[in-house]
Amino acid sequence: MPADVSRRKLLASAGILGAAGVSAEVLAADQAAVAAPATEPAYGGATVRSGDARYQDLVRSWNGRFAGSPEYVRMVGTTAQVEQAVAEAVRAGKRIAVRSGGHCIENFVANSSVQVQIDMAQMNAIYYDPARTAFAIEPGATLREVYKTLFTGWGVTLPGGTCPAVGVGGHFAGGGYGALARRAGIVPDHLYAVEVVTVDRSGSPRTVVATREPGDPNRELWWAHTGGGGGNFGVVTKYWMRSTGATGTNPSKLLPTPPARARLIDFAWPWSGLDVATFSQLVRGYLTWHAENSAPDAAATRLSANLTCAHVSSSPVVGIQVLVNPDEADSEALLAGFRAAVVDPVRAALTVRERTLPWLQATNYTGYPDTGAVVGRRNKSKGSYLRASYTDAQLATTHRYLTAPGLTAPLAGVLFASYGGRANAVAPDATATPQRDSVLKVLHTVHWDAATDDDRNLSWLREFYRDVHADTGGVPALGGVTDGSYINYADVDLADPAWNTSGIPWTELYYKGSYRRLQQVKARWDPRNVFRHALSIALPS
CATH class of the missing domain: 3.30.465.10 (Uridine Diphospho-n-acetylenolpyruvylglucosamine Reductase; domain 3)
Structure with missing residues (x-):
């Protein structure tokens, strides 16, 4: 690690040492x-071109479907170096893309039209x-x-x-x-x-x-x-x-204080015990609980629960992972209420596993790993906001696609992620995130390895998503059960009339009534449309 970066990180955490017995005021001043x-010599300024040993690592995306071919990658370490990189590219008429972690789901950075990639990893x-x-x-x-x-x-x-x-x-x-x-x-x-x-x-x-x-x-x-x-x-x-x-x-x-500990309870039902009726009961109960327990000040907002419904070829079980703070006096009651509403009514074999971890360890336990299951694999993902439970037809469609034969992807399915609560305590126009009455976010996703399997996996996911939203033109329409989609789950299909027959522009599905305001910001700060991709904010006409 470059000396300036390691020193920054050391300085950033220095304030915690010897804090015992020191007043908050003295500690804050320290x-x-x-x-x-x-102020030290900064990392950056390197230019990496094709043929350099570093190039392939820098132009490949987290999504194995995409790899860029820019003329060069500019590694930057300071704002001044970013300015210089942008100035050189604009002066030469080169198309720019910017990368931080490289996790863009679509090919907005790893795209053949990009000529200059600015890599922010060392900032x-x-x-x-x-x-x-x-x-x-x-x-x-x-x-x-x-x-x-x-x-x-x-x-x-x-x-x-x-x-x-x-x-x-x-x-x-x-x-x-x-x-x-x-x-x-x-x-x-x-x-x-x-x-x-x-x-x-x-x-x-x-x-x-x-x-x-x-x-x-x-x-x-x-x-x-x-x-x-x-x-x-x-x-x-x-x-x-x-x-x-x-x-x-x-x-x-000045920022939220996380729980000192996280109690994680995993409920798992084998697919072998979930026919369409039982599966629908499980998912409906989970969705309904969120619809009824996601007001901004509800006690239940201190419980988070994600439902993972993997395709039968990817996992033998359907699982819910619940997270509560075991040090809160009512955490047991919150868990019991969730279990009574969602878990206990499901008459199918059930496995329960739990562990309690220090909070920081839990942040590395509950999400996708850095290697193995997803990194470098080919992927397609599609998102939606959910305001109420799916209809019976949507539940049956979900079961049908998750149990369909012929799919052998190592990871495929749909994830329902807890939302609502304090996320809905903000007015829709206060930020550029206007969906402020949804209770869940949904991610339809499939990961696979071989390019020869692209058509099969892409078709499965696109048709799955389309058929779940069949009553609203194949997309999560606004203001009903669904409320559009989430731009960090970028999906170019929403701009494709072959997959979006709703008549609702992709701009509204992501931004609702905020899009015109975003266009005005674009006009002021990027009037030459230097920063653009397949789903970027367009200049006003």
Whole structure:
């Protein structure tokens, strides 16, 4: 690891040492004094071209379907280096794409039309910035690094995703969420400011800081990064995080405090005992519980539960993983209520396993692993927001596709992820994430290895999703059982009339009534449409 990066991380966590017996005020001052990164020679500036041993690692996506072929990859370590990289590419008329963690589901970065790839991986500092009384996080940091640094340094966290290797660059801007969303909202609800390298009408790069302060003339650029998606307005070089309503200068009070421990209970039902009626009862009970227990201030929002329905060829069981804080006095009652409503009515064989982990360990346990099951495999995914339980027809369709013969993908199925609660305590127009009355997020996904299996797996997933939403034109329509989709689950099929026959534009499925406002931000900050991809915000006509 380069010396400047390792030192930044050391400084970022230095405030926790010797804290016992020290007042919060003294500790806060100590942390503020050491938290900002030192001025040292920066990593970056390297240009990697085809033939370089590093090239293939840098142009391949997490999704094995896609690999880019840019003329070069520019490795950057500072905002000044980003400005220089952007200026050179724009001056030469080269198409730009920006990569942080490389986890984009579609080929927005790993695309043959991209000529210059700007790699943010080494801009990964995480520290407390006393000048803004907020935590500064660079876009190359992974969720694992964010959780570890914030928690070990200050005992705080962000309600982000459960895939540890995801880079925050796109995750934050797209409206990231995770297991704590029900009790703490989503990541944009904690975004105070963003630093962005933009390109003006003359083609000159300009670094802009935009905050949520009402009087900030750049505030709309901040707003666009609270769910407007990556690759649209410029290159994010820094996020500052401080919860809305947080006051004072004590860093330990400026972001959510996670539970000290996580109690994880896994319920598993063998497919052999789940006919269509029993399966439908299980899923309906789970969906209905969320519909009835997801008001912003409901006690049950302190329970999170994900339902994983893998295809029979991928897993022998259907499973629910429940997460509660065992140190809360009512956690046992919350769990009992969930079990009585969802688990106990299902008359099928059941296996129960549980463990209690320190919170930081739990963040590496509950999501996709960094290697093995998904990394480098070919993938297609499709998302939706869910506001109420599926209909009987949708449940039967889901069972039919998950038990259909002929599919042999190592990982395929549908994931229902807990949502609602404090995620719904924010007005739809307060951020660029307008879906603020949904109770679940849904991910239809399939992973496979060989390109020769592309047609079979893509067809299975596309037809599965289309048929679940058959009554609404093959897509999750707005305002009914569903409420559109989530841009971080990017799906180009929503813009394809062959798969979206609803008459609802993809722009509304992702952004609802916020799209025109996003277009105005685009017009001001990227008037040359430098930053674009298949689902990017378009300039207003």
